[in-house]
Amino acid sequence: MMITQETSSPRVQANRVGLTRSDYRGLPSTLCQGCGHNAIANQIISAMYELDVVPEKVVKFSGIGCSSKSPTYFLSRSFGFNGLHGRMPSLALGALFADMSLKGIGVSGDGDTASIGMGQFKHLVRRNLPMMYIVENNGVYGLTKGQFSATAEKGLSLKRQGINPYMPIDICLEALVANATFVARSFAGDPKQVKEILKAAFSHRGIAVIDIISPCVTFHNQENSLHSYAWGKDHEMPLHDITFVPPREEIYIEDFEEGTVREVELHDGSVIMLKKLDHDYDPTNLFEALRVLEEAKQNNWLITGIIYVNPQAPTIFDAYDLPAEPLNRLTEDRLRPPRESLEHLNQIFGA
Amino acid sequence: MMITQETSSPRVQANRVGLTRSDYRGLPSTLCQGCGHNAIANQIISAMYELDVVPEKVVKFSGIGCSSKSPTYFLSRSFGFNGLHGRMPSLALGALFADMSLKGIGVSGDGDTASIGMGQFKHLVRRNLPMMYIVENNGVYGLTKGQFSATAEKGLSLKRQGINPYMPIDICLEALVANATFVARSFAGDPKQVKEILKAAFSHRGIAVIDIISPCVTFHNQENSLHSYAWGKDHEMPLHDITFVPPREEIYIEDFEEGTVREVELHDGSVIMLKKLDHDYDPTNLFEALRVLEEAKQNNWLITGIIYVNPQAPTIFDAYDLPAEPLNRLTEDRLRPPRESLEHLNQIFGA
Amino acid sequence: MITPQISSPLKEQEARSPIINDFCITVATVNGSGSATSNGILLRALFTMGIPVSGKNIFPSNIQGLPTWYSIRLSRKGYLGRIETDDIIVAMNPATFLQDLNYLVPGGVLFYDDSIKVNIPREDIVTYPMPVKQIVRQADVPANLRDYVANMVYVGVVAQMLNIDLQAVQRALAVHFKGKQKAIDSNWAIIKAAADWAAANLEKRDPYRVEPMPAPANRILIDGNTAGALGAVYGGFQLAAWYPITPASSFAEALGEYAPELRKDPITGKHTFAIIQAEDELAAAGMAIGAGWAGLRAMASTSGPGFSLMAEYLGLAYFAEVPVVIWDIQRVGPSTGLPTRTAQGDLTFAYFLGHGDTQYVILLPGNVNECFEMGWRAFDIAERLQTPVLVLSDLDLGMNMHIGEPFEYPDTPMDRGKVLWEEDLERFLAEHQGQWGRYLDVDGDGIPYRTLPGNTHPRSAYFARGTGHDEFARYSEEPEIWERNLKRIARKMENARTLVPKPVLQTHPGAQIGIIAYGSTDPAIQEARDLLLEKGMAIDFLRLRALPFTEEVAEFLRGHAHVYVVELNRDGQMHQLLTMAYPEYATRLRSVAHVDGLPLTARWVVERIAAMEGLR
Amino acid sequence: MITPQISSPLKEQEARSPIINDFCITVATVNGSGSATSNGILLRALFTMGIPVSGKNIFPSNIQGLPTWYSIRLSRKGYLGRIETDDIIVAMNPATFLQDLNYLVPGGVLFYDDSIKVNIPREDIVTYPMPVKQIVRQADVPANLRDYVANMVYVGVVAQMLNIDLQAVQRALAVHFKGKQKAIDSNWAIIKAAADWAAANLEKRDPYRVEPMPAPANRILIDGNTAGALGAVYGGFQLAAWYPITPASSFAEALGEYAPELRKDPITGKHTFAIIQAEDELAAAGMAIGAGWAGLRAMASTSGPGFSLMAEYLGLAYFAEVPVVIWDIQRVGPSTGLPTRTAQGDLTFAYFLGHGDTQYVILLPGNVNECFEMGWRAFDIAERLQTPVLVLSDLDLGMNMHIGEPFEYPDTPMDRGKVLWEEDLERFLAEHQGQWGRYLDVDGDGIPYRTLPGNTHPRSAYFARGTGHDEFARYSEEPEIWERNLKRIARKMENARTLVPKPVLQTHPGAQIGIIAYGSTDPAIQEARDLLLEKGMAIDFLRLRALPFTEEVAEFLRGHAHVYVVELNRDGQMHQLLTMAYPEYATRLRSVAHVDGLPLTARWVVERIAAMEGLR
Numbered sequence A, B: 001m002m003i004t005q006e007t008s009s010p011r012v013q014a015n016r017v018g019l020t021r022s023d024y025r026g027l028p029s030t031l032c033q034g035c036g037h038n039a040i041a042n043q044i045i046s047a048m049y050e051l052d053v054v055p056e057k058v059v060k061f062s063g064i065g066c067s068s069k070s071p072t073y074f075l076s077r078s079f080g081f082n083g084l085h086g087r088m089p090s091l092a093l094g095a096l097f098a099d100m101s102l103k104g105i106g107v108s109g110d111g112d113t114a115s116i117g118m119g120q121f122k123h124l125v126r127r128n129l130p131m132m133y134i135v136e137n138n139g140v141y142g143l144t145k146g147q148f149s150a151t152a153e154k155g156l157s158l159k160r161q162g163i164n165p166y167m168p169i170d171i172c173l174e175a176l177v178a179n180a181t182f183v184a185r186s187f188a189g190d191p192k193q194v195k196e197i198l199k200a201a202f203s204h205r206g207i208a209v210i211d212i213i214s215p216c217v218t219f220h221n222q223e224n225s226l227h228s229y230a231w232g233k234d235h236e237m238p239l240h241d242i243t244f245v246p247p248r249e250e251i252y253i254e255d256f257e258e259g260t261v262r263e264v265e266l267h268d269g270s271v272i273m274l275k276k277l278d279h280d281y282d283p284t285n286l287f288e289a290l291r292v293l294e295e296a297k298q299n300n301w302l303i304t305g306i307i308y309v310n311p312q313a314p315t316i317f318d319a320y321d322l323p324a325e326p327l328n329r330l331t332e333d334r335l336r337p338p339r340e341s342l343e344h345l346n347q348i349f350g351a
Numbered sequence C, D: 001m002i003t004p005q006i007s008s009p010l011k012e013q014e015a016r017s018p019i020i021n022d023f024c025i026t027v028a029t030v031n032g033s034g035s036a037t038s039n040g041i042l043l044r045a046l047f048t049m050g051i052p053v054s055g056k057n058i059f060p061s062n063i064q065g066l067p068t069w070y071s072i073r074l075s076r077k078g079y080l081g082r083i084e085t086d087d088i089i090v091a092m093n094p095a096t097f098l099q100d101l102n103y104l105v106p107g108g109v110l111f112y113d114d115s116i117k118v119n120i121p122r123e124d125i126v127t128y129p130m131p132v133k134q135i136v137r138q139a140d141v142p143a144n145l146r147d148y149v150a151n152m153v154y155v156g157v158v159a160q161m162l163n164i165d166l167q168a169v170q171r172a173l174a175v176h177f178k179g180k181q182k183a184i185d186s187n188w189a190i191i192k193a194a195a196d197w198a199a200a201n202l203e204k205r206d207p208y209r210v211e212p213m214p215a216p217a218n219r220i221l222i223d224g225n226t227a228g229a230l231g232a233v234y235g236g237f238q239l240a241a242w243y244p245i246t247p248a249s250s251f252a253e254a255l256g257e258y259a260p261e262l263r264k265d266p267i268t269g270k271h272t273f274a275i276i277q278a279e280d281e282l283a284a285a286g287m288a289i290g291a292g293w294a295g296l297r298a299m300a301s302t303s304g305p306g307f308s309l310m311a312e313y314l315g316l317a318y319f320a321e322v323p324v325v326i327w328d329i330q331r332v333g334p335s336t337g338l339p340t341r342t343a344q345g346d347l348t349f350a351y352f353l354g355h356g357d358t359q360y361v362i363l364l365p366g367n368v369n370e371c372f373e374m375g376w377r378a379f380d381i382a383e384r385l386q387t388p389v390l391v392l393s394d395l396d397l398g399m400n401m402h403i404g405e406p407f408e409y410p411d412t413p414m415d416r417g418k419v420l421w422e423e424d425l426e427r428f429l430a431e432h433q434g435q436w437g438r439y440l441d442v443d444g445d446g447i448p449y450r451t452l453p454g455n456t457h458p459r460s461a462y463f464a465r466g467t468g469h470d471e472f473a474r475y476s477e478e479p480e481i482w483e484r485n486l487k488r489i490a491r492k493m494e495n496a497r498t499l500v501p502k503p504v505l506q507t508h509p510g511a512q513i514g515i516i517a518y519g520s521t522d523p524a525i526q527e528a529r530d531l532l533l534e535k536g537m538a539i540d541f542l543r544l545r546a547l548p549f550t551e552e553v554a555e556f557l558r559g560h561a562h563v564y565v566v567e568l569n570r571d572g573q574m575h576q577l578l579t580m581a582y583p584e585y586a587t588r589l590r591s592v593a594h595v596d597g598l599p600l601t602a603r604w605v606v607e608r609i610a611a612m613e614g615l616r
């Protein structure tokens, strides 16, 4: 059944479901100014608007972290559940069984997914739950103030944390070996690519893992970075004051050519190298996907683009013989077996 | 300091540390007759004996499961800790810091490692703790009576469990993408290969992950297997009685040629295909390792042999500046800072 | 355990009057030998004859080859708790042969596999060797099944010697093998051969025997896990998440066995439920809570270690007000403990589960009928209160077979609680000045109204979370809002007192003292009460069936000089909770608690209470 | 919270006598603005002047841009608990400007950034606008640091107007910036400029002012987490595992800050410890327990959600008898709750942690000195008892700065408990008929002897496990063995009563009633006692410092007509535990509990107790 929706004002442009971009908005962000996560929330809003999504048909999930806060910053008209740290996958899986016509959007962080959440992440992927799973990857724990996450590069040196001694976890590789059916990577500062990937991912029937490099302007802050904030022209006296978070601009890069590598400087002066997948790259070839990821790893590139897609794979729902009607709308007459059936059981268990 | 060891009888052959094979034994197994795990325990005994290992220099760890019981079946003279289900890695990591001269042997199951233990497994690997980590992989939960584990092949049909709808997790691939420094696979029924791999793994400085296919004679028991136990010659009446575990023989295969594929029939009549790595396979090439594993996966082979080795990588201990002397033998004078240092602190925090 | 009861040599038969339907048989075998089937058939045959009977399986935590015992108690008077001595032993396991004999009463009976070559040290018993190998050899059995068939031999011999109705045995076979005729026939052939051998070769020299009894109409024989699972099926469970663990696995497996048939949608023929084997218990809890939040009747079943892993997630469900049902089939803890033994040791942990202030509705089934009833009712309570309901069963109740009444069809329609779908919300808004808040208490009972994902009303959506929030589910760190919300939840939980099953009260005229107990210990306590009455001590009995406590408990405490709280754990956990809840009666409470992994016996209870009363 | 205290317009100055060293300043800013530094400098400057002072940070659970308050209380008499009203407000955040004013007492003072353009609705206060922008502009500050520097402006203005010793401010800067002269100088330049501006432009119209006090010798100013971490450093911690979580992260980070210098091996110069950031709290617990088992002084620090995740592992440690120390810096639960607010809500959960029968030693530090002392002593208790020791601190104690006595060097040598190395074992075997068993109680105190991995004695090895085991660590499912072992562990835990810190007792002649409390609420209760005494009510005070309870508790209960149990949680958790432990005094106990995320105030305590006593 349908209830009349608040119609949008005629002045602003409505999409095919009669909604304007602002119908996809959320509450104002409480993240740091310049945080990559905000850029991603904006692209989710745009992608949903452009895809003519009915917000009530989306359910948002997240764990705990700055990234996991962001579901409140888009799609206010969608249900959402901000669950436990690292344990969003199980929550989403259980909830989406309630109504298979709903689409899940999960937002997680690298700590949330690759540290405490590794197990649930891998098993969610393996189960191919139809859901878009976004990792806002900044290599640190933002919300707890800048400790290394499992995706931090080896040798990275951070304020108060020292040097990271471990090899980073590659979210895309992890997804791939766990048999993900859609794997992509992008960069929060590349809005066009982010949006296009989000649109493709949302349309995928199965789990769509998107690893988005999303710099933490506040804590991805190398101790000895040339560009670290200093007071005075001689650059000699870094402030060394973790209670201050200078407001910064979000990083945006121009769209760049497929197949090429581009350097991007982060707020702390460190540099990441993005490599856009070739135009003729075939994302249905698993071997190729593994190869490019491993190659990128060895070259210290971050491959961006849609790395792998398998549109055919059955989802977890295909393993169950469920009615098309939402399970959560079934009424007692369809849930409680008839009285006679119990009498029959009593006979079976009887003398 | 050394305490006189019970010397072994002169009749039996002693190794270079003066011990006989029986000094490496454990308690009698309480696993099912014919269980692959027993074969592996025997090879551990042989390998340790042949490597002239001092049992007191080994610490055994395990989780929970039939496989995790087996550390009591070898090396009675080694300390051991049978921990929690899926959480052996953290236990081992903490314990091995106590004395870096000790070597860990971990025994886990596929449920213990790839289901509940996925997170800790991946992070242990990533940390490169010097330890031999054996997964006795049977595709089922033995100890809880035959449910699917995360390594069960998709489509497998088991008594009372139905059909497994998920893609299996490949322990070797998982280890590899988590930056393992030693990855091997073998088959419990191939004692020679098992032993050789164990010896190589034990000598590796870093984490050595060995995925050993170890059939569960009792529960890896396909409902409709041609060979399932039946009473009567017509093969029409399977017993359907899960309370009965017929005693069986362990499966042993002849050593077979490198580079070739060999079919092995399991107790329930299902067949696995082992492919031994080529003689000239280069296990230091990560690309190759990924390729052969993925190729094997797509062909339904189980690649056996040493798949990947990186002998140079620093271990977790290299990230700490610890004395060579065991930490657990340091005495108060070396652990409690001097009185003056506290007075100094009181000044710092003072007015 | 008890000391061996070796007395003077057994005198030939004279003056031993028959002992009918009132003794205990223990079968000693190794596990994996198929003896569970044989024992089950013996049990069911006796049940079929109308005899009150219970079976307790004492099994090891491995799969094959270790000692296992199965004790069948027949009790004319209906005492079905465990007893510590055996009247009859069927000894099939050489490894425990001598030790087992210690439990045999003087004058007891020993059936044994004659291939066990041990000197029998007791002369005060009747012995019947059984030529197991020979009988098996005579039947044409494939080599690999000989061990299995050996166990059918004792079924035949024991049945013959105790006068068990062979037709009842046949019926039991049919039930066990679900009508598969081949299996029934081949097993029957062995049993019959063994019975015939016994009839021809053994002379009855003992007083034990069975007789059919006019059974109260329509009893059933079932294990508590299956009963609970069937309850959940009739309760309309829609998502069950689990991770294998003894002794809870058979709960989920019973769902998998019965739901596909019983829960076909009458309209589409599709399944109206999903059962998911999760990767661990953290995930199982998460799945169930996700589903419960989204409006499914959701549950998880587990045991101690898994329950511990759910602490964080259940705290979320409590605070975000998500209905979910968790079955904890208790085994012996702490830690991995004794996975195949029974206890009531998770109570205080469950009560205080999760950091911060929490409270849970806890249901305590005491028999298979309550397993069934709580199986469905738990969902009604959870959805009404929008909160987790924890059902604490145990291995003894869950995995052993128990006699019960026929299951009663749910006597109330499903209570789905305060859920607003599109029209409901529209109406609600009209009636409440356009205002609805997920955590707004409009009825004054602390229970708010909830909407469910999929609701297309543009005002329905809200954002759930485990962090502080106001009445409209908005994030909040405001001190007053936090306190108001948490107090409302406490107020909401007060409704539980009128929703949970009341205690069962059994009184005796003039009794001054009382017993409080709960769960699977009921049979032992029933028997203990009668035994104590024989000693001149009348005791009233209140069997708790839920937490929070209902008013009957205070009344019971008020009405008795002192009250023994009997339970299967070390620390007297229910005694602790009662003390806490009733400071004014705290000094009347006396703890009678122990745990050794075995079901409670009347004898232990009687000894403890008698000693504490200064009797004897 | 309280209602606005708006009274009649302030009359000019007349008759307002000076208020010296006895008021509360609250600074309202946004987080991430660097104000924590400014506030810390104000606090430390006051401390340096010898004034009893405390600082409480009320901050949001995000990183930048949300309202934050910092309250500095000066109390001549040494009352350092939170109070609900402000005497002085420094308003830097337009978003909360009006709301903040509600807390200002009549006659109070408002400093505010003059770029905040709001009508000030109160006439009963003194206002001082501060030209923040202008002063910042005058200093040559890069654009991106202007916000930060703005906060130094109020330091200067407030210092000037309250008469805070500018030298003390300079000293505070030096401490904060660890002697880095550039940072000290540049911040000082702003502070000085602001102070000069104030001196030149503001006329003092309020009675508040500070004066140096002859401080009791050698006070220190420190947060509880650093104090606890330093305690652990002097306790010889060898492995600390952690996972980031507010408010516990700073505990592990303090270890990382101080241990490398303090814990260089005097012989090799190497580090005698390892700090490991785990992948989650299950792993952190596992690492610490593995290390504790292998003979290291091992610990983990966490808060509620992480603590919940440790339930299973701590049950293993309890049962396998592994020493380990866990710090739970409590925040507000249940669930994610209020991560940046304080509570004492994990107590009953901790007490009953894990399925099955468990018991834990729980330490309850009440001030920074106890954090330090328990930081080292916890290891002695854990190793002596071979069991987990849980230390329950909270956000207020852990993250806020508190005045304390200088830390006392440990007054007892390390107690490493009953550990047998090679020679010890050899000797032990000689003295005990060649028999040693890991779980064998030879001393009659329930505490067995343990060996450690690396021990090369061929008899030293044993196999630890969470399953049933006998005295020799052999796997066992025997009922008697299980029960014997579990009872021995209970007996072992009885030793805790003589090892844990005794309660602190404060009496008043003739007092009939008592208060029991624990942890960070101490200052509020001290003040409340004095206030109640003013009302004519003398109250004795017992501050608990550990569980299990020691004999002093029973004595206290025995000696008082009734006893208020005051705590920061909803359900009165300590009240529950005391009721349980002391049924005979259960009816004397009265719960005074609430939780809203803020530290306790004396006023709330007084109101509640007065009301319950029928006073006023």
Ligand SMILES: Cc1ncc(C[n+]2csc(CCOP(=O)(O)OP(=O)(O)O)c2C)c(N)n1
Pocket: A064, A065, A066, A067, A068, A085, A108, A109, A110, A111, A112, A113, A136, A138, A140, A141, A142, A143, A144, A149, A216, D243, D244, D245, D246, D281, D305, D306, D309, D336
């Ligand atoms: C069980 C548990 N442990 C720890 C925390 C504390 N915590 C909150 S957010 C967070 C890390 C978030 O990092 P990430 O997922 O990378 O998100 P980011 O803030 O970087 O976007 C942690 C450890 C928690 N909430 N729950």
Ligand SMILES: Cc1ncc(C[n+]2csc(CCOP(=O)(O)OP(=O)(O)O)c2C)c(N)n1
Pocket: B064, B065, B066, B067, B068, B085, B108, B109, B110, B111, B112, B113, B136, B138, B140, B141, B142, B143, B144, B149, B216, C243, C244, C245, C246, C281, C305, C306, C309, C336
């Ligand atoms: C937390 C927890 N959950 C569940 C269990 C029950 N359990 C014991 S063994 C086991 C599975 C073991 O499977 P695997 O690791 O594959 O070992 P196998 O028996 O097959 O060798 C499970 C689920 C447990 N002990 N602890």
Ligand code: SF4
Pocket: A030, A031, A032, A034, A035, A036, A037, A066, A067, A138, A142, A143, A215, A216, A217, A218, A219, D063, D064
């Ligand atoms: S701390 Fe980092 S991740 Fe968090 S909101 Fe700020 S910039 Fe973003």
Ligand code: SF4
Pocket: B030, B031, B032, B034, B035, B036, B037, B066, B067, B138, B142, B143, B215, B216, B217, B218, B219, C063, C064
């Ligand atoms: S059940 Fe399977 S895995 Fe376990 S001991 Fe038996 S054969 Fe081995």
Ligand SMILES: [Mg+2]
Pocket: A065, A109, A110, A111, A136, A137, A138, A139, A140, A141, A142, A149
């Ligand atoms: Mg992050």
Ligand SMILES: [Mg+2]
Pocket: B065, B109, B110, B111, B136, B137, B138, B139, B140, B141, B142, B149
């Ligand atoms: Mg397995």
